Amino acid sequence: MKIFFTLLLSLWLSVEAVADEQEISRLLLSEIMYYRMQDNNFDAITHYLNANENNALSLNKNNNTYIASVYLNYDLHSQVSSMLDYLITNESAAVRDMSWFYLGKLHYRNKRIKSAIKAFSRIEGTLADTEQEMKHIMYGVMAMNDKKYDVASKEFINVSATSPLYPYVEYNLALARVKKDNDLVSFSKTLNELATKYANKTEESYVFADRIYTTLGFVLLQNKQYEQARQVFRKVTLDGHLVTRALQGMIYATAQMQQYEQALNLSLQLIKMTIGNESVHHAYIVIPYLLQKLNDSEKATAFYQHAVEYFDSQRISIKKHIDKTKKGEFDSYLLDLEKILNVDDWVGDKEMGRLFRFVSTLDEWRDAVYKYREMQYLEKRLDESFYQLVVIESEVQAENQSAYKKSFDKIAGSKKQVHNSLLWHQKYARRFVIKGLQDQYDDVTDYLGQARFALAQFYDREEQRLQQLELSRLSEENAKKNIDKKKALNNKVVEEKQ
Amino acid sequence: MTGFITQIIVILIMSVLQAGSALANEKEQQTIIDQKIKLETLSVVKDVAQLVEDVAYPEVSRLKIYVSHGVGKYFSLNKATVILDGVDKASVEYKPVQQQALLRGGSHRVYIASASAGIHELVVVFEGSDRDGNIIKNARTWLIDKKSGEMIIKLMVEDNDSTIRPDFKMTIVKGGE
Numbered sequence: 001m002k003i004f005f006t007l008l009l010s011l012w013l014s015v016e017a018v019a020d021e022q023e024i025s026r027l028l029l030s031e032i033m034y035y036r037m038q039d040n041n042f043d044a045i046t047h048y049l050n051a052n053e054n055n056a057l058s059l060n061k062n063n064n065t066y067i068a069s070v071y072l073n074y075d076l077h078s079q080v081s082s083m084l085d086y087l088i089t090n091e092s093a094a095v096r097d098m099s100w101f102y103l104g105k106l107h108y109r110n111k112r113i114k115s116a117i118k119a120f121s122r123i124e125g126t127l128a129d130t131e132q133e134m135k136h137i138m139y140g141v142m143a144m145n146d147k148k149y150d151v152a153s154k155e156f157i158n159v160s161a162t163s164p165l166y167p168y169v170e171y172n173l174a175l176a177r178v179k180k181d182n183d184l185v186s187f188s189k190t191l192n193e194l195a196t197k198y199a200n201k202t203e204e205s206y207v208f209a210d211r212i213y214t215t216l217g218f219v220l221l222q223n224k225q226y227e228q229a230r231q232v233f234r235k236v237t238l239d240g241h242l243v244t245r246a247l248q249g250m251i252y253a254t255a256q257m258q259q260y261e262q263a264l265n266l267s268l269q270l271i272k273m274t275i276g277n278e279s280v281h282h283a284y285i286v287i288p289y290l291l292q293k294l295n296d297s298e299k300a301t302a303f304y305q306h307a308v309e310y311f312d313s314q315r316i317s318i319k320k321h322i323d324k325t326k327k328g329e330f331d332s333y334l335l336d337l338e339k340i341l342n343v344d345d346w347v348g349d350k351e352m353g354r355l356f357r358f359v360s361t362l363d364e365w366r367d368a369v370y371k372y373r374e375m376q377y378l379e380k381r382l383d384e385s386f387y388q389l390v391v392i393e394s395e396v397q398a399e400n401q402s403a404y405k406k407s408f409d410k411i412a413g414s415k416k417q418v419h420n421s422l423l424w425h426q427k428y429a430r431r432f433v434i435k436g437l438q439d440q441y442d443d444v445t446d447y448l449g450q451a452r453f454a455l456a457q458f459y460d461r462e463e464q465r466l467q468q469l470e471l472s473r474l475s476e477e478n479a480k481k482n483i484d485k486k487k488a489l490n491n492k493v494v495e496e497k498q
Numbered sequence: 499m500t501g502f503i504t505q506i507i508v509i510l511i512m513s514v515l516q517a518g519s520a521l522a523n524e525k526e527q528q529t530i531i532d533q534k535i536k537l538e539t540l541s542v543v544k545d546v547a548q549l550v551e552d553v554a555y556p557e558v559s560r561l562k563i564y565v566s567h568g569v570g571k572y573f574s575l576n577k578a579t580v581i582l583d584g585v586d587k588a589s590v591e592y593k594p595v596q597q598q599a600l601l602r603g604g605s606h607r608v609y610i611a612s613a614s615a616g617i618h619e620l621v622v623v624f625e626g627s628d629r630d631g632n633i634i635k636n637a638r639t640w641l642i643d644k645k646s647g648e649m650i651i652k653l654m655v656e657d658n659d660s661t662i663r664p665d666f667k668m669t670i671v672k673g674g675e
Contacts, residue, residue: 023671027564027605027652034604038595046544053548078533371532378539385546392553403549410542417535424528 025051025058032070041074042381065095072106097123101131108138111363117142133159137169144172149180167198167208184219191216195235210240217249226253244270248279251286264290276314276354276440281447284310285454297462304455311448318441321355325434328426334359334433335372335426358436365436368429375422382415551610559612560648563620564671565590567600568656573634573664574626575600575655580609581621587611605652615646622653624666638666649673 028051035044048067051057059067071079080103104119120139126132140155156173159166171194178187195212213235220229230253236246247270254263267290270283284307291300324330333356359365389407396404551560565578574597579589588609592600600606623637642651650672656665 023669024650027650027671030566030603030605031564031607033602034596034599034606037599037602037604042540042543045540046547049540049544050548053544074536076533076536078530079537374532375535378536381543382539385543388546388550392550395553397553400549400553403545404553407542407546407549410538410545414535414539414542417531418539421528421532421535428525428528 021056022058024056028056029063029066032067036066036070036073039073041070042377044070045074045076065099068099069102072102075106075110077103077106093125097125097127098131101127101135105134105138108142110367113142113145129160133163133165137165140169140172140176144176147179149176152176153180167194170194171208171212178219184223188216188219188223191219206237207240210236210242210246214242214246214249217246217253221249221253221256224256226256229253230257244273244277244279247273248282251283255286255290260290260293264294274354278443281311281444285447285450288454288458292458300458301455301462304451304458307451308448308455311444311451314444315441315448317351318355318437318444321352322434322437322441325430325437328430330356330433331426331430334365335369335429355437355440356433358440359433362432362436365429365432368425368432372422372425372429375418375425378418379415379422382411382418386411555610555612557648558646559614561609561611561613561644561651562607562649563609563622563651563653564605565600565608566605566652566654567597568654568664570597570601570655571629571657571659572662573624573628573655573657575624576627577623577625578608578653579623579625581623582609582611582613583618584621608653613644613649615644617641617643620651620668622666624655624664626655634664636664636666638668640668642670645673647673 028047032044032047032051035041035047048057048070057063068080071077100119100122104116104123107113107116107119116138120135123135127135136155136158140152140159143149143152143155153173153176156169156176159169163169174187174190174194177190178184191212195209195216198209198212213232217229217232217236220226220232230250233246233250233253236242247266251263251266251270254266264287267283267287271280271287274280288300288303288307291297291303321330325334330352333352386408389404389411393404555561563580565575567575575592576597577589577591580587590606590608592606596606618641620640620642621637622640623635625633625635628634642649649670652669652671654667654669656667658665
């Protein structure tokens with residue numbers, strides 16, 4: 001009897017609600033959300049497709065916007081247009097505007113600038129504060145890239161001081177104004193204020209302040225305010241990535257102030273810091289020049305020769321890496337975002353790490369690697385589907401036989417296409433890396449030419465100097481001979497008179 | 499002579515520009531191809547998943563169990579173990595990113611199986627931590643009466659403000675009583 005009552009009570013408790021179709025729809029939508037919130041757009045979409053095919057999902061304004069955002073996040077913007085059409089014809093202006101905003105943002109993120117502008121231009125009303133500010137920043141950056149500094153300034157002004165991106169907006173605003181008005185004095189004043197405002201707060205603001213100090217230093221150099229420039233460059237943090245650039249600026253300022261010995265010491269410090277860096281290349285040309293200024297011809301000659309050897313070895317090394325990249329020998333590194341971003345950790349090959357450091361800054365490369373990995377993921381999912389089919393083989397009933405066989409064909413067809421696309425992106429990524437290396441090769445070749453030319457000029461000058469010395473020695477000897485002859489003649493005349 | 503050199507330079511510049519634009523076109527074309535590939539792959543994977551579900555778990559006997567979570571004021575789910583008729587059937591551990599997805603309104607299907615019609619004992623062990631970080635293990639038992647056809651069950655971890663503890667509820671979304 002006790003067991004019966006327990007059973008009855010449990011049954012009563014369990015039947016809390018037998019839900020209707022709406023509840024199934026809500027559950028399926030929350031399952032889509034579960035994947036979307038983990039940024040797993042692939043599974044979010046397959047679950048959506050499945051639910052939609054079974055007519056189990058009732059789509060309303062919110063659901064439709066949500067599904068559209070999943071497609072957008074998976075960069076399937078072509079699929080979103082029909083959903084947006086639905087929103088445009090059926091939903092409020094606010095929903096419509098948000099849809100255009102997200103579409104525009106996606107295009108902007110993928111550098112489809114024309115499409116981004118087109119989508120943003122469809123926004124009719126005012127967006128929520130955060131979105132509105134993001135829109136101004138994106139428009140501002142696009143205008144800067146387009147050299148429309150006036151437009152960029154107008155956009156940046158609209159960003160509120162409370163925005164977390166405000167420091168960068170202020171910096172870009174100052175940059176847009178100086179590009180437009182060329183007013184270096186007010187630009188340097190603004191930069192000084194910004195650096196004081198943001199320096200020494202967080203690690204991020206240190207990086208930001210370094211950038212401002214370096215820019216300000218070069219603006220002051222342009223204004224021929226050498227001592228002020230030197231003071232500003234000194235503020236750049238020693239372990240920051242702009243330290244070599246700041247040191248280069250300091251060397252230039254110091255040399256302009258004719259403090260050659262100090263400039264030489266700074267240059268020698270710079271070349272010890274690293275190799276293969278633009279500022280270091282420059283120092284290799286500057287050092288012998290400074291030695292000449294200090295009248296140390298012997299050391300100047302030796303250093304010119306050293307510079308020529310340095311640039312020559314750089315060229316050989318870059319060429320070797322270009323050839324290996326072309327052969328695909330570095331693909332395991334170059335197609336791995338984590339590895340390339342921690343390029344300093346590349347085991348045993350510092351030279352390679354140094355040469356490839358530029359890669360992480362290439363947007364096109366990043367994009368290609370992202371797509372490559374996306375295709376790798378699709379390959380993996382198709383393989384999983386293949387094995388799922390193999391597992392259920394013995395259980396397939398006659399009514400499912402045709403669908404079962406078709407699935408294998410579809411997997412094979414898709415795998416072929418995915419693999420072709422994967423190879424395309426691999427080749428595309430490699431192409432940008434080779435181009436970057438080729439640029440480095442060309443730069444070093446330029447420096448090598450400069451070093452050889454400077455060395456040749458130096459030899460010419462030395463030869464001329466020696467010739468002049470020789471001439472003056474000869475003329476001194478002649479003069480002495482003349483004096484001697486004159487003396488001998490005088491003596492002869494005296495003797496003859498006697 | 500100068501005219502000839504200018505002509506060569508113009509040709510060189512034009513070819514560089516054309517190469518740039520060809521590259522952009524090539525990329526644009528590939529973007530269209532990639533979108534098509536993605537859609538096809540999504541469709542294939544969805545079809546296979548549906549087929550596998552139909553074959554391995556026919557609708558007549560299908561049982562699906564989902565887990566959902568409330569705001570998570572008093573409990574955060576780390577692991578859910580499903581025991582059906584005294585047999586361990588599934589055990590899912592939730593990583594922080596998955597916990598967040600549950601707390602933000604996501605539902606996760608923890609179990610799919612074929613089950614005969616009739617009364618079954620469903621035990622679910624919820625393991626997680628309270629707001630002080632203490633580990634909590636809570637087992638709940640329900641009796642479910644499965645009818646013929648698909649049955650969908652939703653398990654819900656809810657906040658109970660009056661007891662300052664979580665409540666573990668079960669809802670039959672489809673099929674059964």
